[in-house]
Amino acid sequence: MAEQGKDLLVINNIEVIYDHVILVLKGVSLTVHDGAIVALLGANGAGKTTTLKAVSNLLRAERGEVTKGSILYKDKRIDSLTPNDLVKLGVVQVMEGRHCFEHLTVEENLLTGAHTRRDGRAEVMKDLEMVYRYFPRLKERRKSQAGYTSGGEQQMTAIGRALMARPNMILLDEPSMGLAPQLVEEIFEIVSELNKKEKVSFLLAEQNTMVALKYADYGYILENGRVVLDGEAKSLRENEDVKEFYLGLSTAGRKSFRDTKHYRRRKRWLA
Amino acid sequence: MTSDLNFFFEVLFGGLLSGIMYSLVALGFVLIYKASGVFNFAQGSMVLFAALTFVGILEMGVPFWPALLLCLLVMMLLAVGIERIVLRPLVNQPPIALFMATIGLSYLLEGLGQGIWGTQVRALDLGIEDLPNEMIQEALGIQVSTFDLFSAGCAAVLVGGLALFFNKTRVGLALRAVADDHQAALAVGIPLQHVWAIVWAAAGLVALVAGLLWGSRLGVQFSLSLVALKALPVLILGGFTSVAGAIVGGLIIGASEKLAEVYISTFTGGAVAAIENWFPYMLALLFLLVRPQGLFGEKIIERV
Ligand SMILES: Nc1ncnc2c1ncn2[C@@H]1O[C@H](COP(=O)(O)OP(=O)(O)OP(=O)(O)O)[C@@H](O)[C@H]1O
Ligand SMILES: [Mg+2]
Numbered sequence: 001m002a003e004q005g006k007d008l009l010v011i012n013n014i015e016v017i018y019d020h021v022i023l024v025l026k027g028v029s030l031t032v033h034d035g036a037i038v039a040l041l042g043a044n045g046a047g048k049t050t051t052l053k054a055v056s057n058l059l060r061a062e063r064g065e066v067t068k069g070s071i072l073y074k075d076k077r078i079d080s081l082t083p084n085d086l087v088k089l090g091v092v093q094v095m096e097g098r099h100c101f102e103h104l105t106v107e108e109n110l111l112t113g114a115h116t117r118r119d120g121r122a123e124v125m126k127d128l129e130m131v132y133r134y135f136p137r138l139k140e141r142r143k144s145q146a147g148y149t150s151g152g153e154q155q156m157t158a159i160g161r162a163l164m165a166r167p168n169m170i171l172l173d174e175p176s177m178g179l180a181p182q183l184v185e186e187i188f189e190i191v192s193e194l195n196k197k198e199k200v201s202f203l204l205a206e207q208n209t210m211v212a213l214k215y216a217d218y219g220y221i222l223e224n225g226r227v228v229l230d231g232e233a234k235s236l237r238e239n240e241d242v243k244e245f246y247l248g249l250s251t252a253g254r255k256s257f258r259d260t261k262h263y264r265r266r267k268r269w270l271a
Numbered sequence: 272m273t274s275d276l277n278f279f280f281e282v283l284f285g286g287l288l289s290g291i292m293y294s295l296v297a298l299g300f301v302l303i304y305k306a307s308g309v310f311n312f313a314q315g316s317m318v319l320f321a322a323l324t325f326v327g328i329l330e331m332g333v334p335f336w337p338a339l340l341l342c343l344l345v346m347m348l349l350a351v352g353i354e355r356i357v358l359r360p361l362v363n364q365p366p367i368a369l370f371m372a373t374i375g376l377s378y379l380l381e382g383l384g385q386g387i388w389g390t391q392v393r394a395l396d397l398g399i400e401d402l403p404n405e406m407i408q409e410a411l412g413i414q415v416s417t418f419d420l421f422s423a424g425c426a427a428v429l430v431g432g433l434a435l436f437f438n439k440t441r442v443g444l445a446l447r448a449v450a451d452d453h454q455a456a457l458a459v460g461i462p463l464q465h466v467w468a469i470v471w472a473a474a475g476l477v478a479l480v481a482g483l484l485w486g487s488r489l490g491v492q493f494s495l496s497l498v499a500l501k502a503l504p505v506l507i508l509g510g511f512t513s514v515a516g517a518i519v520g521g522l523i524i525g526a527s528e529k530l531a532e533v534y535i536s537t538f539t540g541g542a543v544a545a546i547e548n549w550f551p552y553m554l555a556l557l558f559l560l561v562r563p564q565g566l567f568g569e570k571i572i573e574r575v
Contacts, residue, residue, distance in 0.1 A: 087460025099455035112448045116460040
């Protein structure tokens with residue numbers, strides 16, 4: 001586990017509405033300490049992606065809006081910044097489903113990640129080599145059109161592209177999606193290496209609870225746009241409810257957290 | 272027999288060269304369509320507006336090159352203005368809304384251009400003769416218009432320049448990224464507004480070149496905006512997303528319409544006339560049935 005510093009990202013009780021009417025996040029609060037990997041867990045439609053997009057402000061491009069609460073990065077409000085501003089500040093999102101530029105080569109994809117940088121070509125090339133060190137496979141495929149590379153390579157390209165912006169924080173949305181278990185482990189290994197060596201903090205949305213909690217320091221569980229449980233990754237792994245509902249270790253089948261008595265719903269804004 | 276063959280080549284070259292003029296107009300459409308997925312109905316009006324502005328500035332007594340520069344500046348400002356006033360407020364709206372906006376823009380530009388510079392037909396003389404080129408006549412024994420050669424040269428320089436810009440610069444890379452995936456481009460911090468302004472400026476530059484070449488051939492007048500119609504079959508043939516397609520499509524349309532005009536009308540004894548006017552559309556229509564994405568239309572990459 002990386003050394004953890006002070007608060008890097010603080011989300012305070014945000015509400016998100018799509019298309020002016022669809023209320024999706026109903027008061028989500030979370031904190032990412034500097035140097036941490038924080039997992040954001042939950043089933044389909046729980047609001048994980050929406051939370052990440054609220055931070056990176058890609059929400060606006062989907063007619064979504066943060067209508068309540070605040071988002072702070074390094075103690076400054078960032079809710080009204082553009083994605084371009086945020087990338088410059090060091091916050092980059094890797095979108096769900098990779099979203100590589102299909103008709104560009106792998107290397108061109110990586111270079112687009114450096115678009116906002118102004119520190120010169122030499123520095124950018126240095127970081128390109130750094131990305132290739134973490135993802136040797138991308139170096140082999142540097143001249144291939146990204147659209148024709150494998151799902152794993154596309155995920156690596158997407159993460160590498162984000163790294164090219166020299167971020168402090170990566171918002172990583174479902175890196176495991178559609179990948180074979182072994183490849184998922186490989187990617188998470190690299191994420192944790194990046195976290196330690198490059199000092200990148202991660203806010204990580206995952207449905208693959210098991211893997212996410214293995215690599216994360218801390219976890220939040222979302223349900224229906226609310227945080228229903230949070231804690232150290234280790235304690236969440238041990239938590240009976242989590243085991244039952246998300247790790248599938250119970251014979252009782254999946255239920256909602258709402259149905260269980262012994263679960264204490266968090267409402268930090270009331271506390 | 273050789274004179275027959277010579278005649279064939281003359282028609283072919285003439286057709287290819289005039290086809291390049293279609294390509295130029297098509298190119299403007301492609302640039303904007305690629306970057307923003309919008310079919311820019313106003314491209315023809317931009318051609319007219321550019322030519323009118325250029326002639327207007329010349330008439331004010333400004334010499335050729337400064338006038339060209341000034342006109343270029345106007346087109347750049349126009350691009351930035353369009354991005355601010357038309358595109359930015361409509362971002363995230365369905366493409367049809369943007370298309371409608373470009374229809375409005377088209378009328379605005381036509382009105383504005385004619386309002387400022389007047390509606391009478393004006394000659395534009397670039398100082399290049401539309402006569403058979405003597406050097407080529409001596410060397411190859413066929414007649415090719417000097418003006419056609421000149422416009423082909425202009426088009427080649429323009430396309431070459433744009434290709435370099437797209438493939439070798441940071442901004443060019445950003446443009447191609449936006450063309451591929453808006454959302455991902457946003458996510459890596461590429462400001463879409465800048466990209467759009469740049470693309471519209473590039474389309475403005477293309478419109479200016481097309482306006483000057485077409486204007487000096489047809490006279491600068493309202494019907495100049497209709498050359499956009501000639502670009503449609505080119506686009507269908509070449510695909511809406513391919514610069515190479517716009518060029519090749521233009522060449523094919525230009526050559527085939529001239530050949531059809533000459534040979535089909537003589538073959539039918541003149542019974543089928545004015546083939547040039549409808550042949551490209553028929554060709555495009557046939558093509559649409561066989562290969563709807565166009566010759567070079569970007570393949571949608573699907574992995575299984
Ligand atoms: N652009 C949008 N417009 C309207 N509703 C949306 C939009 N995007 C998401 N939603 C809704 O918001 C809710 C949360 O979606 P979100 O994508 O954040 O979930 P998620 O936790 O990331 O799910 P998944 O694991 O499937 O990716 C869903 O009910 C979804 O239908
Ligand atoms: Mg999601």
